[in-house]
Every structure is written in structure tokens, then in C-alpha cells.
Amino acid sequence: MKKLYQYKIGQLLGSLIVLCCLSGMVLPQEKTPTADEKRDAEKAWEFLIKAKGGREKLHSITNMLYSRSDDGNRTQLYVFPDSKWDYGDFEETGRRLEIFDAKTATSYRLDLFGITSQYKTDPQYGNDVFVFDQVDLLLETKWFKPELLRVTQEKDGRRQLNVIETLVAKRRVDFVFEPKELLVLETRWHDDDGSVSYKERFFDYMEIDGIQMPQKISDGLSYISRFDKFKGLKHPVETKFLFNVNYLPDLFSNPQPAYGPDAWRHRSQHMPGD
DSSP: OHHHHHHHHHHHHHHHHHHHHHTTOOOOOOOOOOHHHHHHHHHHHHHHHHHHTOHHHHHTOOEEEEEEESSEEEEEEEETTTEEEEEEEETTTEEEEEEEETTTTEEEEEETTEEEEEEEOOTTHHHHHHHHHHHHHHSOOSSOOOEEEEEEEEEETTEEEEEEEEEETTEEEEEEEOTTTOSEEEEEEEOTTSOEEEEEEEEEEEEETTEEEEEEEEEEEOOSOTTOOOOOOOOOEEEEEEESOOBOTTTTTSOOOOOOTTTTBOTTOOOTTO
């Protein structure tokens, strides 16, 4: 009976959206912030930037190596603002490598034997997509900063939390933090209808080259249906970060097979444990 009720509700909501489109109506848009709201958001954001490590250090980052282990091992090298080398070794699919070269606007997919697909993309692809990873993990860089809207408050049990609402590439993104700690605890990504479709939660911050970075991250999403609410987060996975690494000069222009997680590495680059 409950499933039938949910199904009928879904049908009704779907019909309402169709009617809105046919009648020329649009779904609610983000409320325009007042000047005071934007000013408060800017002040709160400056506190976050200072606690993160400072704008000077953040803007000095030209690339970021990001490793995590969930359902296998994954290593991603972001060369800012818009190129990415993405290696994964997963139990179900094995080794695979995806590369986006911003200079030629070309995407590659590779396995152990070489290139499996190669195709041209919109030159803005890297800017439109990788901006999310930059602001999610670093808040801002030399190339990207969210558009700040307002600050709101909420409670998590007895804990008082502040939420900075922003726009990133025209998409609503919230940054949640404790006023005393001033380190982001959670980011929330919204769909056009205002619902939360993706979250990341950050744990156990430590300083890396003067920047506060989480040692564990949990994430979760729900794209099954536009009527589904956010389902919940995965268990936290361990993360590692390095900044401004020395990578192979032809890493993007001459893609090599998916040899391993260190295949990006120039011989001059020393790694922890070397």
C-alpha cells in the first residue's frame, strides 16, 4: 500500500511539472540575496579561507594530487584550471585511465593496452566540470571562487552550524561549518528544483603544505529519480593530497596506458616514504 501511494505521488508530481512546462511556468529559482546578505556571506567566507590556510597559499596551488580508496584505489591529478589525469584500479572493472587535455579539448580513455577511445569535447568542458572539485576541496583557487549568496544557521543535535549558500557554475552549493572550528564539515550540491542530490562530509583535518585538508571523506548521491531525496552517505574513506607535484611534461599530450597510480610522476618528484 505504501509503495502504491509513493507511486501515485510520483505520478502527480510528474504531471504538475508537465503542466508547468505547458503553461509556460517555471520551477522556483534561487532567491536573489540582498546586499547585506552578500556582505555577511563575504565576511564568513573570509574566516573560512583564513582557517583553511589563507588565500595566498590557496592561490599558489597549480595542481593537486588526490588519492582515495573506495571500491578499489583511485588517483586523480588535477592540473588547474581545467586538465585532469584520473587513474583507477577497481575490483569489478580492473585498471582504467581517463584523461582530459584542456589544450586540445580532447578526452581519452585507456586500459593496460592503450587508448580505447578518444574524442573532442567542448573547450570549456574542464572549466565547467573541474571547478566543482576545486571549490569542494580547496574552497577557492586562483581561477575559481564561488558566488557568495547568504549565511544561514541550523542545528545538528546540540551543535550550532553555519551554512554559506553559494553558486558554483550556476549551481547551488552549500558549505556547512561550525563557527568555532571554521573548517568545512559538509558540502551539499543542489538540483535546479532545490533538492540536495549530492553531499560530501569531511573528517580529521590535517595541515598539508600549510593547507588544512581532510584525511577522510564520505560522499553519497541519489540520481535514481528527481523525486528521490538524498539517501545518505557512504562510510568515510581515507584520502591523501599533494600539491604542486612534478608530473611528466607529455602526460596529457602523449597519453600512456594505465600502468599504475604513479604513472604521472616525473623522476624529480619525491613522494612520502621515498
